[in-house]
Amino acid sequence: MTALLEIRDLHASVGDQPILKGINLTLNAGEVHAIMGPNGSGKSTMSYVLAGRDGYEVTGGDVLINGESVLDMSPDERARAGMFLAFQYPVELPGVGGMSFLRAAVNARRLEAGEEEVDQLAFVKMVRAKARDLGISDDMLKRAVNVGFSGGEKKRYEILQMALLEPSIAVLDETDSGLDVDALKIVSDGVNMLRSPERTMLVITHYQRLLNHIVPDYVHILADGRIRRSGGKELALEVEESGYAGIDDAA
């Protein structure tokens, strides 16, 4: 079986600064992987490199989606190939209506797949239904994308987009940052609903608490641009007890 996402000896730099120094990771369908690491370990860089952001230069290794290298693909091509990134800091788009943004994103994917554009009315109904599950009000859907949203609302909106776009690979970058306990529960429930045998998720987080809600199959500890240790969900608890310093020593 071909892995949905395979990262092979990935090296990447921002400017002249090497950040990722040889990452190896294989994500199969149905699996949820967590990447944990201290600040500055390269967690966010990794999510941007996977998504193909400008300014994040791959200096070695490869990233494959369904067995095919995506390094030559632009961010929008990667997205249409099934990669979704839930942003740590979702971006405000003043004046851009939520519905038209969501529809543009869904249609881009459908056109790529040779399908017809979504019917406008059916689409609005579908968005409302999915939004309700995430506690997103109709009023929020009418506003411009992320404009005037609270931290928790922004994160829920990311999960809503994920639910609509149905990616095969979902990368969640510090989805727990800035969330209180209640918001964390709503967002985690949303993510858990999207767990599926056809999908893989890469959950990037600093803290173990998110992993109480989104229970991973595998945990990897990232430090100084390399994966220091990999294990099951119990590894996250070990980090909670002894901190990252302890883990690094044990490696």
Add this chain to the structure above:
Amino acid sequence: MLATYEKLGIPLNEQKRLANVAVDAVFDSVSVATTFREELAKAGVIFCPISEAIRDYPELVQKYMGSVIPVGDNYFAALNSAVFTDGSFVYIPKGVRCPMELSTYFRINEQNTGQFERTLIIAEDSSYVSYLEGCTAPQRDENQLHAAVVELVAMQDAEIKYSTVQNWYPGDENGKGGIYNFVTKRGVCRGARSKISWTQVETGSAITWKYPSCVLQGENSVGEFYSVALTNNMQQADTGTKMIHIGAGSRSTIISKGISAGKSQNCYRGLVQMQPTAENARNFTQCDSLLVGDRCGAHTVPYIVSRNPSAKIEHEATTSRISEDQLFYCLQRGIDEEDAVSLIVNGFCKEVMKELPMEFAVEAQKLIGISLEGSVG
């Protein structure tokens, strides 16, 4: 001539009848067809080529033509006044709310020519009219001149809403060819509580000089100017408005959104003038500029004159670029770069676009996307 219109995808009869818009088509300054005239006549509304109006309603034309923009107002207005052949004429009688949108399509077809049309709209007491103007011209290597004159007169409690989507040929990417769009547009709010609202989406023309203005004579009269000006490649746009406050309690709002891409230059130039009689008059101005790429320019030149100490004038201005964060966010959702820029720019213009009548809003949105093609990447 009508056949040419059909070919251009401007079907005067079918499409507009469905959309309930009355159309006057002006072709190389000659009015070729006006629809819905009988229906409008029932309401007492006159909508006809100005050549006919001169013949059929001379007393109205004599009374108002040149009353807002005198013959000697400026070079191009003088040229128009000397040579104009046709244009549109609208008269809304007292107390009548015009039952449909009125629209004129202007088109320059002949080579080596100019278009000098003239529009006159008169709204009597307590009447209302919404008027749309669309412009196109085929591609030619030579420059062509468009020097129109538009005069609006709003009497007591009357309201005129004038919307323009201007898509004259802008020239090629090296600046060869294109229309010189030197237009004089001015409205006067004669009566108390009258209102004139200009909305424009300007994407075409090699050079645009255009300042749709309001003379706010009546007490508590209202002037509005909503503008999107988008320039790409070698285009130059110098546009804005003049709000001349004469009446006490007169109010004006100016919302201007300038988008520059390519090597273009985009300038907002506007005057807000409070006359000594403009007791407690107010103005709010907001000028936002968006830069796409690193070789274009945005300029804002506001002129503010206050001769009345009770008048209040506010001016806000911003200049920004499409941020890399915003672009990446859209791309990551699978939206390609051109569509992403179009989305972000349309978002930037939203405040103005929502002032356009429905029939024009969709068209204008697409036009923004098309005009930005090739400006990224």
